[in-house]
Structure formats: structure tokens, C-alpha cells
Amino acid sequence: MAKTSAKSRTAYVCTECGAEHSKWQGQCADCGAWNSLSEIVLEPAAGAPAAARRSGWAGKAEAPKITALKDVRHSEEARVSTGIGEFDRVLGGGLVEGAVVLVGGDPGIGKSTLLLQALARMSASLPALYVTGEESLAQVAGRAVRLDLPLDNLQALAETGIETILQHASVARPKLIVADSVQTLWTESLTAAPGSVSQVRESAARLVRYAKETGTAVFLVGHVTKEGGIAGPRVLEHMVDAVLYFEGESGSRFRVLRAFKNRFGAVNELGVFAMGEKGLKEVPNPSAIFLSGSAQQPGSCVMVTREGTRPLLVEVQALVDSSPLSNPRRVAVGLEQNRLAMLLAVLHRHGGVVVGDQDVFVNVVGGIRVQETAADLPVLLAVLSSLRDRPLAEKTVAFGEVGLSGEIRPVPNGEERLREAATHGFKRAIVPKGNAPKSGTFKGLEVVAVERLSQALEAAAE
Known part of the structure; x- marks a missing residue:
């Protein structure tokens, strides 16, 4: 039997x-x-060892043992440039051997384009493999030709079965693999449909294990849900070394690549690209594109934010208008809406400015999302400027956190922010007293240090 x-x-x-x-x-x-x-x-x-043998992993790793950390040999990770400076910046200086990077973003934002460009440039020195599960090889080749990319060393595979992909990889031995996308991969060891939670998790786990055992760097392209997160199990983001999100406003040619997790570099690092006929081009001076370049208008204030290791000049716009509603609207784009409501209460209590019967709309120009408290003071200055219909003084910049008691609190890296403002020709900076330069001045930049919100409002009115 x-x-x-x-x-x-x-x-x-x-x-x-x-x-x-x-x-x-x-x-x-x-x-x-x-x-x-x-x-x-x-x-x-009982089926697990058999699956491991089919993938060629059984018996390769040594038995683990407890080791004192002082006896562990370690060295700085050798990084390989992707050939795209902004991409290297977000990765932390380049791609690390054996790293697994998850790249997410809205459909059509440019994920496949960026990775194909990087793969084509890196394939000149490293064996690389582009695995596509959503397009045919003819479509991938057609895109590469449209982008005018070198095809001599670029290899591609149209396959979704993870066992077949790893079998081809064990023969070709690439040092870089792009899997587009992880939601299309499936393993024959599970009976669930491709794209299900179990298939995505197991397929990603197989690729992560392969990357760590062979030292192959792997890029995973991830679909994004309507809520903005990467589709599939949340544990997927914990399995990889870095999680990058592609962002951009619909209709805009500019794209922002942001790191939300990076085991080999700074988190919240930002890379800026412009989409053109030949694909994505890096923008080395993003502060210039986020500023309007025109004369200062009522309701506008320029701030210096900091994304990762880079200070950026962005424009905060506010529109204050009488509301026909019993409950006036508070709308924030690029900022946290609850913080806007809190700042307006501080403006009323400690600045004597009443906007309780007004609709207040605040927007960060260029599609940037500002997540730090340095935007507090610029937001209030822009709201006051719109309410009074008077622009701030020409070439004025501001940053600082506003406390509930009306104090202006310092923010990190104040001197770097002031240096960035002076580099772009700004003449006046309203900053917290704790961020005033300790020694020396910045050429052509007058620094106005304030301790209270009332002092900041007086300085803005001058």
C-alpha cells in the first residue's frame, strides 16, 4: 500500500x-x-528539505555557533556605483554586494526605466540579469532601444517561476539581478495563486537567501496599493535591506526617489530625477527646481528642509480666505494636517492672529513631503503673509520649530541650512536663536535670530 x-x-x-x-x-x-x-x-x-535541495541551497552554509562580537571580522562594505549619481546617493553611496533592495511606486512612475538604465550601465563591468514577469523580452528590448541604452552586455529572462529563475542564475552567475516584479513570482512548493501573500513572501525569501549566500545584489520591483503602500505582506519590507519609494505629481516631469529603510545608508535620503525622452536624468541641484524664481508673492515663504544628508530649499505657499462654512477647512498638501491645525492655534494664542473663521490651504511646491518640524515657522509666516496680503521681504528664508508655548526651538544642522541659503543668493534668514552662527557670518546673508513667535512675526513684517 x-x-x-x-x-x-x-x-x-x-x-x-x-x-x-x-x-x-x-x-x-x-x-x-x-x-x-x-x-x-x-x-x-517534510517537504522543506526537498524544496531546499531543488533550489541548490542544502549543505552550503556552516552550522551556526555562538561567537563573541569582538572576535568577528568585519570590514567596510565595498560599494559599486550604479552610474547614476542620485541613485547612488539614495542607496547610501552605491550598491553593496548581496544587498536586496525593494523599489515601489505608482504605475508608470519610472521604476522599470530607472532600473533598466542602471542595469545597462553596470552590466559593462558586472554580469547582470533582468528578469521580467510582466513584459515580454521584445518590450524590454524596445524600451532599451528607445532609451538609447547599450545592449551588448545586457541579459534578460522572461520567467515567473522562482525555481527556474534560480536555476538560470546558478548557471549564468550574475552579480546583479532585477526582478520586475515580485508580485508576479511564484514557487511550485505552494499551491496558492501567484500574487497571493504566501507566494510573494516565499518567492522573496528565496531571492533574499540566494542573494546572501552568493553575494548577488537583487532589486525587487513592488506594486503599490491604493493606500500608497507596497502590495503584499508587510513582512516583505522587513526581509529586504532597503526600501525605496518613487514619488511624483501626476503631470509633472520630476520624480523623487526616497529611502524609507536602508541598512547601508541614511534613511529619508532623497534623489531627484527629471523624466525625458531618453529616460530619467538626475537633477544635481534640486533646490533650483523647487523655487519659483519669480518675485516674492503674498502667501509664500521659502524654507530650508533637510532630506537625509542634503539641505533643500523649498517654497511653502499658503492661501487664507474667508470661509462660507461653519467649520472652516484646513487643507495641507506635503505637510501633516493635524500639525497645521496645531500651528494655527499657536498663531492665535501667542501671535494674536485670528484665522478661526478663515479657510487655510497650505502646499509645499514641487510635490515634496516635508516631515520635519523645521517647517513650522515658514508655514506660519506664509499664513500671515496671505492673511495680510503682503509678501515677505525679497530673498527671505526661514526655518524653525514652533512650540505650544510660542517659543521658537532650534532644529538640527542649522549652519548647513544657512550655508545652502547663502549659496542660492538669499539675503535674510529668520531662524531660531539656537541656530544662529556661533562664529563668523555667511557672506551676504543677514541672520535674524528669534526666541518667540511674536519676535518672528515682527521680523517678517519689517
Whole structure:
């Protein structure tokens, strides 16, 4: 009598935190997310070694043992340039051997274009493989020709089965793999449909393990949900070394690549690109594109924000208008809306400026999202300028955090921000007293140091 195989069983995995549950329920008991449980099929444990042997991983790694950290040999990671300066900046200076990078973004934003450009440039010195699961090889080759990319050393594979991909990789031995996209990959060891939580998680895990064992760098392209997050289980972002998001306003030719996680570099680092006929081109001086270049207008204030290791000059615009509603609107684009409401309350209490019966709209020009508190003071100055219909003095810049008691608090890297403002020809800076230069001055830049919101409003009115 033939031996029957062990039965598979099902479980329910939370797409937000990755926790497993024995039965479906409306809310995840671990993270509290609603309607986030997806059914997966669990294979019997006896099949795991066989799957490992099929992938060629069994017996390669040494048995782990406890080691004192002082005895562990380590060295600085050798980085390889992608040939695109802004891409290298976001990665932390270049691509590290064995790194796994997840790149997400809206459809058509330029993820495949950027990775194809980088792959074509790096293939001149490194063996590289472009794996496409959504397009045919003819479509990939046609895009490469339109972008005028060198095709001599560029190899491609149209495949979605992870076992087949790893088998080809073990023969070709590339040092760089691009998988476009991870949601199309599937493994024959699971019976779930491609794109399901279990397939995405297992396929990504196979690629991560292959990257770490062979030292191959891997780029994973990820789909984005309507909420703006990468589709699939949230545990996917924990498995990789870096998570990059492509952002951009619809209709704008500028794209922003931002690092939300990076084990080999700074988080929240920013790279700016411009989309053209020949693909994405890096913008070495992004401060210039985020400024209007025209004369100062009412409701406008230029601030110096800091993204990663780079100071950026961006324009904050405000529009204050009488509201026909009993509950006036507070709309913030590029800023946190709850913080805008808090700042308006501080402006009323400690600045004596009443906007309770006014609609207030605030926008950061260029599609940039400012997540630091240095934007507090520029936002209030722009709101006051719009309310009074009087522009700030020409070539004025500001930054600083505003406290609930009306104090102006310093922000990190004040001198670097002032240096960036002076480089772009600004004449006056309203900054917290704690960020005033300790020694020396910046040529052509008058620094007005303030401690209270009332002092800042008086300085803006001069």
C-alpha cells in the first residue's frame, strides 16, 4: 500500500504585521489591523528539505555557533556605483554586494526605466540579469532601444517561476539581478495563486537567501496599493535591506526617489530625477527646481528642509480666505494636517492672529513631503503673509520649530541650512536663536535670530 503524503493545512496571515492565525477573524490580534488576514496554504514540514535541495541551497552554509562580537571580522562594505549619481546617493553611496533592495511606486512612475538604465550601465563591468514577469523580452528590448541604452552586455529572462529563475542564475552567475516584479513570482512548493501573500513572501525569501549566500545584489520591483503602500505582506519590507519609494505629481516631469529603510545608508535620503525622452536624468541641484524664481508673492515663504544628508530649499505657499462654512477647512498638501491645525492655534494664542473663521490651504511646491518640524515657522509666516496680503521681504528664508508655548526651538544642522541659503543668493534668514552662527557670518546673508513667535512675526513684517 502506497504511503500517503502529509496533508497540507491552511492558515491566515496578516498582511500588515505577518502574524499567523489558525482561523479567519475580522481584526488581527497582534497589530489590531482590520480585514488584513489572507489565507495561505502551509506545506508539510517534510517537504522543506526537498524544496531546499531543488533550489541548490542544502549543505552550503556552516552550522551556526555562538561567537563573541569582538572576535568577528568585519570590514567596510565595498560599494559599486550604479552610474547614476542620485541613485547612488539614495542607496547610501552605491550598491553593496548581496544587498536586496525593494523599489515601489505608482504605475508608470519610472521604476522599470530607472532600473533598466542602471542595469545597462553596470552590466559593462558586472554580469547582470533582468528578469521580467510582466513584459515580454521584445518590450524590454524596445524600451532599451528607445532609451538609447547599450545592449551588448545586457541579459534578460522572461520567467515567473522562482525555481527556474534560480536555476538560470546558478548557471549564468550574475552579480546583479532585477526582478520586475515580485508580485508576479511564484514557487511550485505552494499551491496558492501567484500574487497571493504566501507566494510573494516565499518567492522573496528565496531571492533574499540566494542573494546572501552568493553575494548577488537583487532589486525587487513592488506594486503599490491604493493606500500608497507596497502590495503584499508587510513582512516583505522587513526581509529586504532597503526600501525605496518613487514619488511624483501626476503631470509633472520630476520624480523623487526616497529611502524609507536602508541598512547601508541614511534613511529619508532623497534623489531627484527629471523624466525625458531618453529616460530619467538626475537633477544635481534640486533646490533650483523647487523655487519659483519669480518675485516674492503674498502667501509664500521659502524654507530650508533637510532630506537625509542634503539641505533643500523649498517654497511653502499658503492661501487664507474667508470661509462660507461653519467649520472652516484646513487643507495641507506635503505637510501633516493635524500639525497645521496645531500651528494655527499657536498663531492665535501667542501671535494674536485670528484665522478661526478663515479657510487655510497650505502646499509645499514641487510635490515634496516635508516631515520635519523645521517647517513650522515658514508655514506660519506664509499664513500671515496671505492673511495680510503682503509678501515677505525679497530673498527671505526661514526655518524653525514652533512650540505650544510660542517659543521658537532650534532644529538640527542649522549652519548647513544657512550655508545652502547663502549659496542660492538669499539675503535674510529668520531662524531660531539656537541656530544662529556661533562664529563668523555667511557672506551676504543677514541672520535674524528669534526666541518667540511674536519676535518672528515682527521680523517678517519689517
